[in-house]
Amino acid sequence: MEFNQLESFISVVKHKSFSKAARELFLTQPSISNNIQNLEKELGAVLLDRKGKTIALTDSGKIFYRYALELINTREQAIHSIKDHLNKIEGKIELKASSIPEQYILPYIIKDFTKIYPKVTFSIIHKNSMDIIDDILIGKESFGIVGIKCEAKMLEYINFYQDELVLATPYEKEYPKTSSNILDINILFSENFIFRKEGSGTRLFIEERLSEKNISLEDLNIISIIDSNEMIKKMIELSLGVSFISKIAIKDQETLKIIKSYKIEGLDLTRDFYFVYNKNRTLSPLVETFKDFLLNWPGLDII
Amino acid sequence: MEFNQLESFISVVKHKSFSKAARELFLTQPSISNNIQNLEKELGAVLLDRKGKTIALTDSGKIFYRYALELINTREQAIHSIKDHLNKIEGKIELKASSIPEQYILPYIIKDFTKIYPKVTFSIIHKNSMDIIDDILIGKESFGIVGIKCEAKMLEYINFYQDELVLATPYEKEYPKTSSNILDINILFSENFIFRKEGSGTRLFIEERLSEKNISLEDLNIISIIDSNEMIKKMIELSLGVSFISKIAIKDQETLKIIKSYKIEGLDLTRDFYFVYNKNRTLSPLVETFKDFLLNWPGLDII
DNA sequence: ACTTAGGATAAGTAAAATTTATAGTGATTG
DNA sequence: CAATCACTATAAATTTTACTTATCCTAAGT
Secondary structure, eight states: OOHHHHHHHHHHHHHTOHHHHHHHTTOOHHHHHHHHHHHHHHHTSOOEEEOSSOEEEOHHHHHHHHHHHHHHHHHHHHHHHHHHHHHHOOEEEEEEEOHHIIIIIHHHHHHHHHHHSTTEEEEEEEOOHHHHHHHHHTTSOSEEEESSOOOOTTEEEEEEEEEEEEEEEESSOOOOEEETTEEOGGGGGGSEEEEOOTTOHHHHHHHHHHHHTTOOGGGSEEEEEOOOHHHHHHHHHTTSOBEEEEGGGGHHHHHTTSEEEEEETTOOOEEEEEEEEETTSOOOHHHHHHHHHHHTOOOSSOO | OOHHHHHHHHHHHHHTOHHHHHHHTTOOHHHHHHHHHHHHHHHTSOOEEEETTEEEEOHHHHHHHHHHHHHHHHHHHHHHHHHHHHHHOOEEEEEEEOHHIIIIIHHHHHHHHHHHSTTEEEEEEEOOHHHHHHHHHTTSOSEEEESSOOOOTTEEEEEEEEEEEEEEEESSOOOOEEETTEEOGGGGGGSEEEEOOTTOHHHHHHHHHHHHTTOOGGGSEEEEEOOOHHHHHHHHHTTSOBEEEEGGGGHHHHHTTSEEEEEETTOOOEEEEEEEEETTSOOOHHHHHHHHHHHTOOOSSOO
16 A cells, blocks of 8 residues: 555545546556556455446445545645644854855755754854864854864864865966866966965965975965955956865856866865864754754755 | 655664664665655655664654654554455355356355455355346346356346367367367267257357357267266266367366367357346345456456 | 547556665774 | 774665556447
8 A cells, every 4th residue: 555546546536537537646547547456456345436437436445535535634744744843943043154164055055954944044153264163162152164173172073065175277377287187286386376364274274285295385476365265266367366265166167267276286185164063062952953954964066 | 755664764763773673674774774764855854863872763753753653553444444344244145157157167256255255155056047047037036147148138247257168078089180279160070979958058159159150969969968067077088978168167177188178160169157137126235246346356367 | 330538458668665785983892 | 992893874786666658448428
């Protein structure tokens, strides 16, 4: 006994016709025939008398019809009850987030979250990754969204998104490529760089990766320190320089062919974003729900 | 939302374990995972917290659990209700039937019927097809089971089984065959025949078919008139003659290689058996049920 | 008798559920 | 604190089932 069989049966009874039921359920008439037959076979009873013109319920059919209705209705109620419950969850979540997640990831997360919990609202406050972690460590905050991982006994990290830093350049600029879009690391020394301020997760991350290759920021020709990703993108567009930036931040400019992005040979710039919280403090139920949601968040592949 | 998903969910809640649920439902653990995930996806809510050791219902899960139980229980009730109803149908059906259906078909029909209606009993009275029809026409009976069709305004026939008359011969006997098991019609004139009495449906039927070929029983060498199919079969086995007989009546003897059967070139001996009733009289509800059952009876192919 | 409408049947196709194999993740133990 | 254990998730392949298209059959109306 399956729900679609019950739906077929109910619709046939309602219309006194197999073909009309098929139309209502957007199925073909043979499907309805099959569903009814399988139902009858399973129950070991004829539910419908179909002799020529009209279709009538047998005694067994009449008995079963009530149950069929009840089952379908209960299913609807169940679905409704769940949605109703989720709809009752309300409140405001105050997120402290660093710039990349704030601008390019959180909007999608919030969209997905409020689809399930429509009554929940958000406020987002921009802070550097380091500042957020500091605030959690001194107890000023209990959670936040960051792009770096500073291990500490007190802190728990939930990785909810993986991105990659790329070298973003004006679209027209041509380079001697190693392969399709990979550049030799030495190219870096001949470029005018734009960087984020200290404390920025993106900057900290790139500094670490470069120092692994024994390159210090001092070795690069830094022409500007700017703390806005959008500003940096504009400057690149205007060919004022290049910059390391999250791939997700220049997604649109890439499809619009305004900015080009390159990987650097031998540099793994894969970067994780985290929901970080003080595991010794209890989060509010709402934030807990948000945290659980992030755990299973599928990502923004399907946009 | 499908019933198997609900069963998986309930079992997981019961055992607090996916793998135990799998064992209970004779499924594999990934199936359970899938069922739960699809359920959660459809409902847009996490039903189960599975973090490490234990599995716990979320708030949504608790709400949904009650509905899941209710749905599964209602389904059980529905099935039980139908069986219960069919079980309440009781009484005795008195069938007047001619020899072939009485001996070779009705047993299987009754077996299938009582499987659905366990409380119904049968008594079978042997009568020739013609006598049964006469009794219905004079109002002595209102229905019966016959192997011939005499059209009359009063009578309604329901064809519930199709058989074929064949020429049954001793197994050893050899004939010049037209093809695998088809004999020339002229063979008939050189055989010793055993026939049923007048009034027998089988005899009436063969007389009609032969007269279409301008052959009268007078033209055949009839050595015995016997009114028992079993007796006729025995006589054939003992090589005392041959006879036209229903294929179903010699099924066992054919597989035992005691009797061989042949078709006759140009003679269509396909034969129908009918539930015949007086359409001006109302049948008892029980007989009506039996009649409806015969309408959809699948036949005895699957023995 | 002829046409029409509705249901049954059969064969082919699409969609699902399920399985096998494997990876990943907390809890437990030496 | 690594190593194992117990359990769930994931991926790919398989089987099952639901569904569709095409066709047939029967009953009712012309």
